[in-house]
Amino acid sequence: MTTDNQHPDPTLDELTAQAAAAAAASVPQSLEAKLAETETRLAEMSDAYLRAKAEAENIRRRGEEDVSKARKFAVEGFAEAMLPVMDSLSAAIARPDASVEQVLEGVHATLRQLSAALERNKVLEINPATGTKFDPHQHQAISMVPADQDANTVVTVLQKGFSISDRVLRPALVTVSAPK
Known part of the structure; x- marks a missing residue:
């Protein structure tokens, strides 16, 4: 309920x-x-x-x-490496009374400075030895000459080449042996 x-x-x-x-x-x-x-x-x-x-x-x-x-x-690093070379050349010009031997000695010293500066900046010479097989990637053949070497080998180097980091800046100018 x-x-x-x-x-x-x-x-x-x-x-x-x-x-x-x-x-x-x-x-x-x-x-x-x-x-x-x-x-x-x-x-x-x-x-x-x-x-x-x-x-x-x-x-x-x-x-x-x-x-x-x-x-x-x-090019800052490269330019810094070139400054001593510039200084050496300026010093050579500043001495007009220098003997031929002194000038030649200065030129050799300047060339060593330049080579060292290029090498420090990874610019390397391409200078093939006589008898080296011709490499079209690193050499430029100017002429073919008869020679006692195998065909397509370097006979003479007319101008050194240069490379930077495995890239050819300028190929070496060479003469190569002609096929017999």
């Missing part, structure tokens, strides 16, 4: 309605929470994107500056 003051036990329909009302009330809250969370993540990602974009732009700009400086000052 129930009296007016007592609540009857809820029926299945009432329980379902209460559960549906609770779910409906929680859905907007969870959607609002998800929306707020998504907006927060979007703001964080936008900030991270802008920072990454700015960093990439700074790296690109610094890279361009480095390349520009490298081009501008690429």
Whole structure:
């Protein structure tokens, strides 16, 4: 028995309605929470994107500056190596009363300085020995001459060649033996 003051036990329909009302009330809250969370993540990602974009732009700009400086000052080390050679030549000109032997000695000393400066900067001579097989990558044949050597071998070197870092700056000018 129930009296007016007592609540009857809820029926299945009432329980379902209460559960549906609770779910409906929680859905907007969870959607609002998800929306707020998504907006927060979007703001964080936008900030991270802008920072990454700015960093990439700074790296690109610094890279361009480095390349520009490298081009501008690429010969600085080589020029520094050439200055003593220039000084030696200037000193030789400053002595007009020098004897032929003194001038020749100065020229040899200057040539040694120049060779050392070139070598320090990886500029190497290509000076093939007589009898060396002709290499079209390092030699330029000026003429073919009859010789007692095998065909296509270097007979004489007319002018030394030079390379830098395995790249030929100037091939050696040579005469080669003609086929018999």
